[in-house]
Amino acid sequence: MSISNKHRPTTAELRALDAAHHLHPFTDHAALGAKGVRVIDRAEGVYLWDSEGKRLLDGMAGLWCVNVGYGRERLAQVAFETMRDLPYYNTFFQTTHAPAVELAAKIREVTPEGMELVFFACSGSEANDSMVKFVRYFWNLQGRPEKKIMISRNSGYHGVTLAAASLSGLTPMHPQFDLPLPGFEKVDAPYWFRDGGDLSPEEFGLKAAASLETKILELGAGNVAAFVAEPIQGAGGVIIPPATYWPEIQRICDKHDVLLVADEVICGFGRTGNWFGCDTFGIRPDIMTMAKGMSSGYQPISAVVLGGRVAAAIGGADEELSHGFTYSGHPVTAAVALENIRIIEEEDLVTRVREDIGPYLQQGLQSLADHPLIGEVRGIGLLGALELVADKATRSRFPADRSVGMICRDHCFGNGLVMRAVGDTMVVSPPLTISREEVDELVRLARTAFDLTARDLG
Ligand code: PLP
Numbered sequence: 001m002s003i004s005n006k007h008r009p010t011t012a013e014l015r016a017l018d019a020a021h022h023l024h025p026f027t028d029h030a031a032l033g034a035k036g037v038r039v040i041d042r043a044e045g046v047y048l049w050d051s052e053g054k055r056l057l058d059g060m061a062g063l064w065c066v067n068v069g070y071g072r073e074r075l076a077q078v079a080f081e082t083m084r085d086l087p088y089y090n091t092f093f094q095t096t097h098a099p100a101v102e103l104a105a106k107i108r109e110v111t112p113e114g115m116e117l118v119f120f121a122c123s124g125s126e127a128n129d130s131m132v133k134f135v136r137y138f139w140n141l142q143g144r145p146e147k148k149i150m151i152s153r154n155s156g157y158h159g160v161t162l163a164a165a166s167l168s169g170l171t172p173m174h175p176q177f178d179l180p181l182p183g184f185e186k187v188d189a190p191y192w193f194r195d196g197g198d199l200s201p202e203e204f205g206l207k208a209a210a211s212l213e214t215k216i217l218e219l220g221a222g223n224v225a226a227f228v229a230e231p232i233q234g235a236g237g238v239i240i241p242p243a244t245y246w247p248e249i250q251r252i253c254d255k256h257d258v259l260l261v262a263d264e265v266i267c268g269f270g271r272t273g274n275w276f277g278c279d280t281f282g283i284r285p286d287i288m289t290m291a292k293g294m295s296s297g298y299q300p301i302s303a304v305v306l307g308g309r310v311a312a313a314i315g316g317a318d319e320e321l322s323h324g325f326t327y328s329g330h331p332v333t334a335a336v337a338l339e340n341i342r343i344i345e346e347e348d349l350v351t352r353v354r355e356d357i358g359p360y361l362q363q364g365l366q367s368l369a370d371h372p373l374i375g376e377v378r379g380i381g382l383l384g385a386l387e388l389v390a391d392k393a394t395r396s397r398f399p400a401d402r403s404v405g406m407i408c409r410d411h412c413f414g415n416g417l418v419m420r421a422v423g424d425t426m427v428v429s430p431p432l433t434i435s436r437e438e439v440d441e442l443v444r445l446a447r448t449a450f451d452l453t454a455r456d457l458g
Pocket residue numbers: 063122123124125126128157158159160230234235263264265266291292
């Protein structure tokens with residue numbers, strides 16, 4: 001089957017073509033069956049509409065990225081004008097253009113003190129892959145080429161390219177592709193609800209951080225290049241570290257001369273109530289990576305930001321940097337990202353998340369804690385997680401083969417709410433523009449989904 005230019009395809013036609021030709025990311029194609037994929041037609045504010053006219057409240061801002069909400073004319077206008085005036089030019093070989101320069105300066109303005117140089121890529125994965133190369137290059141420039149091992153965490157997610165997937169600690173991502181690559185090690189996640197046992201969150205935060213020091217000593221500090229972590233682990237289930245965790249990680253990295261890399265792909269651009277997760281937790285990173293909220297997903301763009309001695313060494317190296325993408329700092333993506341950041345500034349969305357809508361969402365999510373299925377509610381800013389449990393007192397989970405999270409996620413969709421299931425952890429990350437009424441709706445729809453899930457479990 002093919003579709004002519006004039007004919008607007010029906011949902012059935014799209015599903016048939018999709019089944020025949022489209023290999024989807026992170027999708028079990030065999031399980032799609034006769035029903036086929038969901039076709040999304042349009043979006044506005046915090047809502048999506050599918051091709052059958054069903055409205056969905058997008059509690060995930062797409063894939064944690066549509067920070068300024070859908071339907072921003074300004075971003076479409078800037079994309080149009082830039083595409084008309086300078087649809088493409090590269091930033092290789094001593095060349096630049098205004099959108100890339102202005103965006104680099106703006107990123108510098110909103111990142112923590114000490115961040116200096118901005119390198120552009122097109123996705124979080126590319127940013128993290130580039131970061132691994134910059135870390136290697138830095139230690140080579142320092143005359144310490146043996147410092148090469150990258151340490152990251154179980155349940156961390158850093159993307160899918162070879163190095164980014166090797167950094168990721170979600171184990172199902174590895175066996176299909178013979179990963180991780182050598183030289184990528186893992187330590188514990190600060191996931192108190194799952195692993196904390198009888199320890200207080202504060203005690204457990206120190207224990208999880210200590211697993212980094214143990215690993216560094218085991219490998220030899222002289223061989224360890226960097227520790228890479230999300231301030232809050234997003235795709236691993238919105239794992240919010242206890243207050244003791246980050247100060248101890250910072251101390252360990254400083255003591256052993258290990259670079260600290262913050263993956264801000266989810267936490268960046270206001271989601272935790274500050275510009276970056278590093279601001280929320282007082283982290284002093286050597287390198288940051290960012291994507292998603294940088295353009296609110298309107299264009300594919302990401303960045304690696306180098307600080308302090310890393311910026312000085314790489315920026316000051318007396319040779320050509322042998323790294324870069326055709327689309328590094330692409331004018332259209334850069335112009336849209338810049339306009340997006342201006343919207344975040346003009347509408348003061350970061351303060352709004354910290355002082356108004358973030359606390360309001362957290363209060364709404366906490367109101368679900370009385371539900372028999374909910375073992376813990378946690379969150380910060382506009383990130384939230386609700387743990388589905390078999391027994392609230394012991395925090396014990398349902399058997400994995402019951403797929404309770406998936407049942408709940410399907411009820412959310414059925415009800416008109418997009419929520420994600422990470423195992424049996426339900427997570428939310430709505431646009432930063434969500435209104436109080438829309439938060440109320442989200443909470444109401446989530447409770448209905450929990451009731452229907454409980455009914456199914458019998
Ligand atoms: N890092 C983090 C923390 C992420 O959450 C993601 C994507 O979800 C990535 C990196 C990878 O980004 P991308 O999918 O743009 O390659």
